[in-house]
Amino acid sequence: MATxxxxxxxxxxxxxxxxxxxxxxxxxxxxxxxxxxxxxxxxDTYHLIAGGEKLNRAATLEEVGIExxxxxxxxxxxxxxxx
Amino acid sequence: xVNAYQFVQRVCDHTGALxxxxxxxxxxxxAEDVAFSAVLEGRLANDGKWGAASVEPLFEEEKLAGxxxxxxxxxxxxxxxxxxxxxxxxxxxxxxxxxxxxxQEKLTFTWELQLRLRDPDSQKKRLAAAITYAPFxxxxxxxxxxxxxxxxxQTDIWVSSTLLDELRESAVxxxxxxxxxxxxxxxxxxxxxGVVVLSGSIAAEIESGSSAVHFGFSPQTFAAARREAERRNxxxxxxxxxxxxxxxxxxxxxxxxxxxxxDNVFFSVADRGVHRAGFSAxxxxxxxxxxxxxxxxxxxxxxxxxxxxxLIVEKDFYTF
Numbered sequence: 268m269a270t271x272x273x274x275x276x277x278x279x280x281x282x283x284x285x286x287x288x289x290x291x292x293x294x295x296x297x298x299x300x301x302x303x304x305x306x307x308x309x310x311d312t313y314h315l316i317a318g319g320e321k322l323n324r325a326a327t328l329e330e331v332g333i334e335x336x337x338x339x340x341x342x343x344x345x346x347x348x349x350x
Numbered sequence: 351x352v353n354a355y356q357f358v359q360r361v362c363d364h365t366g367a368l369x370x371x372x373x374x375x376x377x378x379x380x381a382e383d384v385a386f387s388a389v390l391e392g393r394l395a396n397d398g399k400w401g402a403a404s405v406e407p408l409f410e411e412e413k414l415a416g417x418x419x420x421x422x423x424x425x426x427x428x429x430x431x432x433x434x435x436x437x438x439x440x441x442x443x444x445x446x447x448x449x450x451x452x453x454q455e456k457l458t459f460t461w462e463l464q465l466r467l468r469d470p471d472s473q474k475k476r477l478a479a480a481i482t483y484a485p486f487x488x489x490x491x492x493x494x495x496x497x498x499x500x501x502x503x504q505t506d507i508w509v510s511s512t513l514l515d516e517l518r519e520s521a522v523x524x525x526x527x528x529x530x531x532x533x534x535x536x537x538x539x540x541x542x543x544g545v546v547v548l549s550g551s552i553a554a555e556i557e558s559g560s561s562a563v564h565f566g567f568s569p570q571t572f573a574a575a576r577r578e579a580e581r582r583n584x585x586x587x588x589x590x591x592x593x594x595x596x597x598x599x600x601x602x603x604x605x606x607x608x609x610x611x612x613d614n615v616f617f618s619v620a621d622r623g624v625h626r627a628g629f630s631a632x633x634x635x636x637x638x639x640x641x642x643x644x645x646x647x648x649x650x651x652x653x654x655x656x657x658x659x660x661l662i663v664e665k666d667f668y669t670f
Contacts, residue, residue, distance in 0.1 A: 278573060279572075279576060279588055279631075281631065282481055282484070283482040283484075284479045284480070284481050285479065285482070286478065287480075288477065288478055298477075301479065305476075305479040305481055306378065307378040307381060307403075308378060308627070309376040309626060310376075316569050316570065316573050319570065319573065321570065340576075342569035342570075342571075342572040342628075343567065343627035344558065344567070344569055345567050345623055345628060346558070346565065346620055346624070347530060347565045347620055347624045348528060348564035348565060349562075349563050349595035349596070349614060349616075349640070
């Protein structure tokens with residue numbers, strides 16, 4: 268198993284998380300949980316984006332093609348509304 | 351965030367029975383508020399080197415009354431009320447509002463905070479993560495320096511009349527569905543008070559759908575707004591967002607003469623969720639446009655909302 272060095276920024280670049288030892292077989296959803304914890308974000312609201320694409324939470328980082336040095340963005344999926 | 355304790359929010363129904371409970375993890379608005387207040391008052395440099403915050407319980411008369419957040423030698427206390435929005439989110443996630451027959455009973459829920467010591471043996475091993483915080487996007491401008499005649503008016507929010515006209519046109523053109531915009535502008539320190547001066551907009555891309563009662567922000571919506579702001583490179587920062595609430599009777603509303611008394615300008619539970627998740631910065635503002643009581647839907651009213659001491663509250667704003 269390889270380890271990856273990743274940088275995750277929030278959508279407006281106010282927080283940047285540097286993660287030097289991320290297992291390549293880590294599930295995307297587990298990495299999201301790690302970043303939510305590190306950035307004190309609300310749970311179960313966020314996704315990771317790489318290359319403009321939302322990463323499949325149920326896949327591993329290796330399966331979605333994430334490589335060491337990649338920069339990811341964490342951003343929420345939320346709905347506003349009058350309902 | 352360094353927490354020796356776990357803060358658990360318990361939501362109970364009208365009989366006192368537990369509906370759901372959830373550990374609070376969302377302390378970021380408070381941690382940012384502590385740093386921002388100190389920066390505005392000159393107690394901290396605006397360099398982002400504030401480190402992580404710690405959260406401790408605040409007791410009054412042996413009851414948990416709130417939390418004290420410490421960061422970089424600064425501290426600020428917050429009452430339990432700052433977690434009220436979470437209670438709604440917990441209730442909704444638990445399906446507590448699904449039964450339309452009992453909505454009134456569900457609306458009488460209560461909530462409380464409980465404090466639990468963390469068990470160090472049961473904690474999951476975390477990845478090493480170093481967090482870098484960006485300085486707040488404060489500029490050296492002043493309200494007067496930007497050519498705004500305040501005439502004694504004190505407010506945290508100024509909106510250019512050109513921008514408000516643009517948002518008004520969007521609301522009028524979308525009486526049957528919600529649209530949203532990211533708003534750009536300048537953040538000022540006016541004598542220790544954070545003031546946003548909004549003058550630009552970026553239409554939010556519709557990635558997750560839009561209807562008469564919702565606008566979906568996908569992660570790509572946020573990323574696209576950031577890209578567009580960076581592409582413009584116009585010295586403005588994304589400081590706010592805006593959206594419209596169409597009237598319940600949509601375009602038919604315009605046929606009602608005189609205009610009815612319905613008022614659709616409010617900050618809903620869902621809107622609060624968007625603000626908490628995407629706009630947690632203490633200076634972040636939200637504008638809502640909609641039909642006000644006694645006014646036509648094509649003459650929408652705007653209301654502004656933003657953070658004050660960890661709470662999302664309605665705020666006054668002025669145009670220039």
